[in-house]
Amino acid sequence: MSNEAVKALDARPYLQVEALGKRYPGADESVFEHVNFQIRRGEFVCIIGHSGCGKTTILNALAGLEHASEGHVFMDGREVSAPGLERGVVFQGHALMPWLTVRQNIAFAVRSKWPGWSRQQVREQVERYVQLVGLGQAIDKKPSQLSGGMKQRVGIARAFAIEPKMLLLDEPFGALDALTRGTIQDELLRICAQTQQTVFMITHDVDEAILLADKILLMSNGPRARIAEIVVNTLPRSRTRAGLHHDPLYYPLRNHLVDFLVDRAKDLSHGRAPAQPPEVHPGLLAA
Incomplete structure (x- = not known):
């Protein structure tokens, strides 16, 4: 072109x-x-x-x-x-599946976008975006173990992980x-x-x-x-x-x-x- x-x-x-x-x-x-x-x-x-x-x-x-x-x-x-x-959507409520961990919530979206990907590819994509929002230490926790701000970060990571247009x-x-809001705005x-x-x-x-x-x-x-x-x-x-x-x-x-x-x-x-x-x-x- x-x-x-x-x-x-x-x-x-x-x-x-x-x-x-x-x-x-x-x-x-x-x-x-x-x-x-x-x-x-x-x-x-x-x-x-x-x-x-x-x-x-x-x-x-x-x-x-x-x-x-x-x-x-x-x-x-x-x-x-x-x-x-x-199109990736993030609502005011985090809309996470409570029975799944952070990793599993994001992996579900990634597999929906790329059903032919291997486990390794899915894992790498999930970990990349979890790290991007600063939640590497919480990747195997469930939503009930996270603060409100952390849940919203997971929602943002999930939306970005499918690489929406x-x-x-x-x-x-x-x-x-206000403090959490400012931190996530910066992210x-x-x-x-x-x-x-x-x-x-x-x-x-x-x-x-x-x-x-x-x-x-x-x-x-x-x-x-x-x-x-x-x-x-x-x-x-x-x-x-x-x-x-x-x-x-x-x-x-x-x-x-x-x-x-x-x-x-x-x-x-x-x-x-x-x-x-x-x-x-x-x-x-x-x-």
Whole structure:
């Protein structure tokens, strides 16, 4: 493949969401409508919005776990219509099988992806990703012997171990204490930097979105929610939790996100604003 062809492949959207909407049977209004966005290969995208705006339903549609009422989701040029191992999902609950050890939980996923692999291949793949999340000493423990943060690390290791083309995260750190949450955020940043992983993540935490995301999608309140703004994070990609608040771009960006959630999200809800493409703002110029 020529260099020009490779550049063209990298430039096209890896994930394309077109006019997505969801209305449940018997409901008077849609949960969300006219949802459009793109994600490029290797991009980390966070979506923020108040409860009830349909964030998890959108993620489930990307995962193929739920069908939207209207619109389409395309990944790598193919329409998403069912679950697939090219998409790894991590939920807020760890969803580990309690009767299996860490090793066995991850091995189950690896064998599902590569049923023809030998025991040695499975073992090496499992151990690689267990080490990557810093759980080498706990590899033969069962979930009941692990802390909440350790269980979430196992869930992340399991998702990465199947080497998905895209990782979908539904508030995976929401139930964790601040210290554990920060530690796992650092692990996730490190792993994504190593693997160039494409990520779509739901969060309610503005600071988490600023730390992790290349792009932040802001949803208006439901019903009839929509993506009102797409904010490009212009802070350097090498950002760290410790240094984030020292960056002069941090507070203008944070204030813009908080202002949207506190005031503008409700002003754009219930069909008060006409359906239109979301505004795209480069970082602190968003105001």
